[in-house]
Amino acid sequence: MNASVRPREIPGTTLFDGTQARKGYALNKMCYSFNDAANREAFKADEDGYCTRYGLNDTQREAIRARNVLQLIAAGGNVYYLAKFAGIFGLDVQDLGAQQTGMSKDAFKAKLLAAGRN
Amino acid sequence: MATLVGGITTSHVPAIGRAIARDLQGDPYWKPFFDSFPPVHAWLDQVKPDVAVLLYNDHGLNFFLDKMPTFSVGAAPEYRNADEGWGIPVLPPFKGELDLSWHLIESLAAEEFDLTTCQEMLVDHAFTLPMALLFPGHDAWPVTTVPVCINTVQFPLPSAARCWKLGQAIGRAIQSWDADKRVVVIGTGGLSHQLDGERAGFINKDFDLKFMDSLIADPTWATKYSIADLVELTGTQGVELLMWLAARGALSDTVKKVHANYHIPISNTAAGLMVLENAV
Numbered sequence: 001m002n003a004s005v006r007p008r009e010i011p012g013t014t015l016f017d018g019t020q021a022r023k024g025y026a027l028n029k030m031c032y033s034f035n036d037a038a039n040r041e042a043f044k045a046d047e048d049g050y051c052t053r054y055g056l057n058d059t060q061r062e063a064i065r066a067r068n069v070l071q072l073i074a075a076g077g078n079v080y081y082l083a084k085f086a087g088i089f090g091l092d093v094q095d096l097g098a099q100q101t102g103m104s105k106d107a108f109k110a111k112l113l114a115a116g117r118n
Numbered sequence: 119m120a121t122l123v124g125g126i127t128t129s130h131v132p133a134i135g136r137a138i139a140r141d142l143q144g145d146p147y148w149k150p151f152f153d154s155f156p157p158v159h160a161w162l163d164q165v166k167p168d169v170a171v172l173l174y175n176d177h178g179l180n181f182f183l184d185k186m187p188t189f190s191v192g193a194a195p196e197y198r199n200a201d202e203g204w205g206i207p208v209l210p211p212f213k214g215e216l217d218l219s220w221h222l223i224e225s226l227a228a229e230e231f232d233l234t235t236c237q238e239m240l241v242d243h244a245f246t247l248p249m250a251l252l253f254p255g256h257d258a259w260p261v262t263t264v265p266v267c268i269n270t271v272q273f274p275l276p277s278a279a280r281c282w283k284l285g286q287a288i289g290r291a292i293q294s295w296d297a298d299k300r301v302v303v304i305g306t307g308g309l310s311h312q313l314d315g316e317r318a319g320f321i322n323k324d325f326d327l328k329f330m331d332s333l334i335a336d337p338t339w340a341t342k343y344s345i346a347d348l349v350e351l352t353g354t355q356g357v358e359l360l361m362w363l364a365a366r367g368a369l370s371d372t373v374k375k376v377h378a379n380y381h382i383p384i385s386n387t388a389a390g391l392m393v394l395e396n397a398v
Contacts, residue, residue, distance in 0.1 A: 018273070092132075
């Protein structure tokens with residue numbers, strides 16, 4: 001890769017750059033479709049068929065099956081579109097935060113409250 | 119000519135929409151946040167804007183990665199929102215201000231900003247929730263609107279310095295608009311927060327407070343940081359301070375602070391609020 005576009009290393013952070021956007025296009029396009037309630041229902045009715053229709057690769061399909069946010073990001077997912085996928089299951093950004101940090105949701109919320117007291 | 123009455127900057131966390139829909143304004147978790155808004159309502163009652171120019175970032179409702187403009191300006195007679203995939207309450211449509219939209223587009227293009235113009239545009243929570251916070255309890259929105267969207271989804275993002283200059287050009291355009299209208303500029307987003315990755319939940323109170331102070335005392339302070347610096351210092355979504363910077367850029371060199379508040383947390387986010395007026 002050209003040195004001038006090598007992404008900055010920030011621990012625990014993925015910048016959604018061209019590399020990620022290329023990798024994740026099909027996955028993100030599927031998640032973007034969940035803006036529409038009818039598409040959310042179609043996904044729930046046949047998850048595998050819906051993933052096939054959008055052309056997800058095996059890694060992306062496995063991450064979708066596992067509902068695993070870190071795997072979805074590694075597979076090129078962007079958090080704004082992934083949030084729409086999570087919404088199908090009634091999960092909010094604090095559920096996502098808890099899952100990604102390996103904490104319970106209560107512990108994650110407590111960490112945020114503590115940030116306000118420091 | 120139009121009058122620029124001042125600027126408001128506020129966070130736009132989706133959970134705010136659910137709290138409003140469930141009447142949780144007095145709930146202990148929410149009270150410190152909602153209690154910061156009555157002084158803003160009083161100021162709005164006093165300065166009586168006719169039009170709001172909203173600088174915000176779309177989170178994958180109107181724009182997808184197939185076409186991702188860096189700067190886009192709404193030029194629609196009406197803007198609607200949608201449930202965004204998670205059943206967020208949908209608010210009444212917002213009336214556009216077409217004359218100002220096209221004046222902004224002409225003025226910004228003349229100042230070498232290459233824009234995307236949108237005669238149809240869905241607006242997401244980053245637009246609708248600040249409107250709901252600033253103008254509660256109205257049957258119809260008391261202002262017409264012009265949305266200005268800044269890309270914070272697909273890197274590379276516009277630099278802080280570029281967003282500052284965009285804001286300055288917006289300020290000049292508003293003040294050269296040949297209309298007897300009063301205009302408020304609103305910048306939404308931030309402050310520090312990160313939704314994605316192992317660093318989810320990251321907050322940087324010291325930086326946020328410095329940034330808020332800088333908007334009064336040294337408004338170009340944050341333009342010295344690269345986008346990567348800002349992500350490192352404020353989180354992947356904390357970079358939404360770009361909208362604050364652009365809104366501040368629309369005001370004059372010297373401003374007066376009318377009101378400010380800072381509260382951690384709302385959901386995963388450090389919530390900030392400022393009201394600024396041009397000093398004369």
